[in-house]
Amino acid sequence: xxxxxxxxxxxxxxxxxxxAFREAEKTGCDGIELDVQLTKDGIVVVxxxxxxxxxxxxxxxxxxxxxxxxxxxxxxxxxxxxxxxQPIPTFEEYCRWVKNTNLTTNIExxxxxxxxxxxxxxxxxxxxxxxxxKRVLFxxxxxxxxxxxxxxxxxxxxxxxxxxxxxxxxxxxCHEYGFQFYHPGIKGLNQKTVDNCKKQGIAVNVWxxxxxxxxxxxxxxxxxxxxxNYPSIVKAWLDSKNK
Ligand code: G3P
Ligand code: CA
Numbered sequence: 001x002x003x004x005x006x007x008x009x010x011x012x013x014x015x016x017x018x019x020a021f022r023e024a025e026k027t028g029c030d031g032i033e034l035d036v037q038l039t040k041d042g043i044v045v046v047x048x049x050x051x052x053x054x055x056x057x058x059x060x061x062x063x064x065x066x067x068x069x070x071x072x073x074x075x076x077x078x079x080x081x082x083x084x085x086q087p088i089p090t091f092e093e094y095c096r097w098v099k100n101t102n103l104t105t106n107i108e109x110x111x112x113x114x115x116x117x118x119x120x121x122x123x124x125x126x127x128x129x130x131x132x133x134k135r136v137l138f139x140x141x142x143x144x145x146x147x148x149x150x151x152x153x154x155x156x157x158x159x160x161x162x163x164x165x166x167x168x169x170x171x172x173x174c175h176e177y178g179f180q181f182y183h184p185g186i187k188g189l190n191q192k193t194v195d196n197c198k199k200q201g202i203a204v205n206v207w208x209x210x211x212x213x214x215x216x217x218x219x220x221x222x223x224x225x226x227x228x229n230y231p232s233i234v235k236a237w238l239d240s241k242n243k
Contacts, residue, residue: 011229
């Protein structure tokens with residue numbers, strides 16, 4: 001089973017920062033999950049919420065800031081000074097770093113609240129610029145973004161993201177639309193749905209696995225990946241299982 005560090009090593013470090021990504025890599029995980037959005041001037045940046053309010057010292061929407069303005073935002077603000085100033089990375093900065101690692105990147109296109117014009121093209125151009133085509137997969141809660149990405153680049157796999165209720169016949173659904181992965185929330189997942197995916201050749205990566213009983217369940221069900229805030233714990237557990 002593969003391990004994806006959710007927003008980097010976000011259980012211990014400020015989410016979606018280069019610090020969290022570098023620390024994730026040190027754990028020996030297989031990949032990183034991150035979220036992309038666009039600034040006012042169309043730069044692809046790595047940040048989870050559409051608004052800056054939850055994690056930073058500023059307020060308002062990412063899409064209302066230019067990148068120059070966004071550079072001043074501290075997304076380690078809620079960590080009480082422990083990690084100093086941590087900026088929102090550009091996706092290009094991330095690509096420049098990750099190309100020299102062995103990591104796979106699950107790029108979540110955050111197009112479910114605001115539909116950012118041309119985010120698919122801009123993100124794909126950067127993936128191509130850094131030669132990462134064979135080491136990425138795209139996911140989104142907005143499945144139209146996946147359909148668009150597939151039309152732009154059919155060789156890169158895509159993942160249907162679902163909230164916790166999920167889809168009972170997810171395998172059939174993903175197969176029907178040509179999605180290679182199913183990414184459900186753990187709460188509504190069960191063996192039957194995993195089997196339905198396996199039958200159709202659809203791989204299943206589950207989020208967000210931060211409890212041991214959930215990890216045991218998805219391992220027993222035969223899931224392909226765990227998306228977790230604690231990659232070091234999942235790695236240690238899997239290593240002990242595989243001994
Ligand atoms: O990709 C899995 C997970 O990240 C989806 O939910 O809200 O953490 O982006 P969220
Ligand atoms: Ca995400």
